Amino acid sequence: MRDAYKLDYRLEVVGAIKRNDSTTLKRLYTNNYPKIEALILKNSGTKEHAKDIFQEAFLAVWQNVKQDKFIPQSESSINGYLYTIAKNKWMDVLRSQGYKKTITASHLSHFEIKDEENNGIDDDILKDKRLEDVMLAFKNLGEACKSLLRMFYFEKKSMNLIAEELKLDAASTRNKKYRCMQKLRQIALNNN
Amino acid sequence: MDLRDISEEEFERIEAYLAQTLSNEDLSVFEERLQNEEGFAEKVEDIKTVLSGLEAQALKEQLDYFHDELLTNEEDVIVEPKVKFLNWKRIAVAAALIIAAGSAWFLSGNPNEKLYAKYFSPDPGLPTTMGSNANYEFYEAMVSYKQGDYKVAISKWEKQLMEHPKNDTLNYFIGVAYLADEEAQTAIPFLDTASQNASFPLINDTYYYLGLAYLKTGSLEKSKQNLEKSSIENSKALLSELKN
Numbered sequence: 001m002r003d004a005y006k007l008d009y010r011l012e013v014v015g016a017i018k019r020n021d022s023t024t025l026k027r028l029y030t031n032n033y034p035k036i037e038a039l040i041l042k043n044s045g046t047k048e049h050a051k052d053i054f055q056e057a058f059l060a061v062w063q064n065v066k067q068d069k070f071i072p073q074s075e076s077s078i079n080g081y082l083y084t085i086a087k088n089k090w091m092d093v094l095r096s097q098g099y100k101k102t103i104t105a106s107h108l109s110h111f112e113i114k115d116e117e118n119n120g121i122d123d124d125i126l127k128d129k130r131l132e133d134v135m136l137a138f139k140n141l142g143e144a145c146k147s148l149l150r151m152f153y154f155e156k157k158s159m160n161l162i163a164e165e166l167k168l169d170a171a172s173t174r175n176k177k178y179r180c181m182q183k184l185r186q187i188a189l190n191n192n
Numbered sequence: 193m194d195l196r197d198i199s200e201e202e203f204e205r206i207e208a209y210l211a212q213t214l215s216n217e218d219l220s221v222f223e224e225r226l227q228n229e230e231g232f233a234e235k236v237e238d239i240k241t242v243l244s245g246l247e248a249q250a251l252k253e254q255l256d257y258f259h260d261e262l263l264t265n266e267e268d269v270i271v272e273p274k275v276k277f278l279n280w281k282r283i284a285v286a287a288a289l290i291i292a293a294g295s296a297w298f299l300s301g302n303p304n305e306k307l308y309a310k311y312f313s314p315d316p317g318l319p320t321t322m323g324s325n326a327n328y329e330f331y332e333a334m335v336s337y338k339q340g341d342y343k344v345a346i347s348k349w350e351k352q353l354m355e356h357p358k359n360d361t362l363n364y365f366i367g368v369a370y371l372a373d374e375e376a377q378t379a380i381p382f383l384d385t386a387s388q389n390a391s392f393p394l395i396n397d398t399y400y401y402l403g404l405a406y407l408k409t410g411s412l413e414k415s416k417q418n419l420e421k422s423s424i425e426n427s428k429a430l431l432s433e434l435k436n
Contacts, residue, residue: 012319020247020251020254025251025255029255029262030262033262055252055259058255059248059251059252059255063244130241130245131248133245134241134244134245134249135245135246135252136249137245138246138249139249139253150250153243153246153247154246154250154254174200174204178200178203182198184242184246185238188245
């Protein structure tokens with residue numbers, strides 16, 4: 001009976017993620033973090049590990065939703081997907097060299113997951129070197145450019161609105177945006 | 193090829209291409225360049241990566257902010273000394289009294305009241321992850337409704353009802369909110385209006401709640417008439433209990 005609304009809802013949550021709606025992102029973060037922290041703490045990790053793994057997984061989910069690689073049917077399917085990716089990522093850490101020395105195989109058995117569960121999930125968005133460089137460059141960009149670019153590309157505010165906030169006319173705002181982008185690209189290239 | 197070598201105009205065109213806002217005419221020129229101009233595709237790909245990286249890093253910083261807030265809230269939850277001072281004896285006595293009073297009421301109530309209590313639960317409401325689009329007020333009231341602030345929800349929805357007196361969704365939720373607020377008599381006309389639209393997606397729920405509202409007010413015949421029109425399981429179940 002509620003099918004008529006399910007469709008709307010699905011589009012709503014996907015749309016909200018795509019436009020970086022902060023209420024939606026925050027809800028997804030807050031609702032899902034505790035489960036994943038519990039999983040990682042139970043499996044030889046620390047709170048720091050939990051935060052890193054969860055955020056990496058969150059970025060991967062976000063990216064896949066944006067690119068329509070993952071089309072969730074409901075918010076709970078997003079939650080499940082996020083959990084699976086985080087779990088896979090933590091498994092990878094446990095299997096990796098540094099951990100093998102200190103962790104016995106018995107720890108791995110907690111997971112009860114089969115390898116094929118990982119199939120078909122692309123969670124490696126951050127392994128692109130160039131993307132990593134850009135992220136680092138943006139992190140270290142001066143605050144003025146950073147906030148301008150954030151308004152344009154993350155908050156997705158309109159040119160007019162941003163110009164108004166900066167008390168500039170549209171042409172200077174555009175030019176400023178261009179110069180900030182050049183600066184960002186410059187820093188990212190120099191990281192190489 | 194120097195990736196940095198890019199004019200403002202060129203940058204904006206690539207950006208428009210990536211955002212899919214180029215006109216058809218500009219798009220075909222652009223696609224032609226992608227095919228034929230050496231190094232152009234790489235340039236476009238690079239801008240695309242830069243924009244993704246920028247957005248990803250901005251999100252990452254936002255996540256750190258969420259995380260800090262989460263930790264602050266956790267601390268708030270932990271500091272709750274009141275719990276330690278609860279007097280268990282007193283709670284047990286109070287609980288016993290409540291149970292006794294409740295069962296006395298339940299046992300003495302008439303059978304229709306009991307059926308009503310058994311079958312009534314408020315509609316769970318509609319999801320409220322609305323963005324900035326229209327209907328903001330409707331969903332704001334929905335938030336109050338879901339929190340059980342029925343009076344607040346009703347007053348917000350009734351304001352909107354003045355502009356759309358025949359709107360089925362508004363009438364339906366106002367009716368259900370009155371019902372949840374134990375004002376069955378008031379709920380009836382709203383649910384009745386909602387039931388006038390045969391193509392209303394919640395029409396079966398409407399008849400069900402209308403049946404419950406009549407049951408609550410003691411109009412047994414009308415209750416049955418409405419329950420019969422509803423296809424939902426609970427409605428059929430309630431109807432068969434009423435007939436027995």
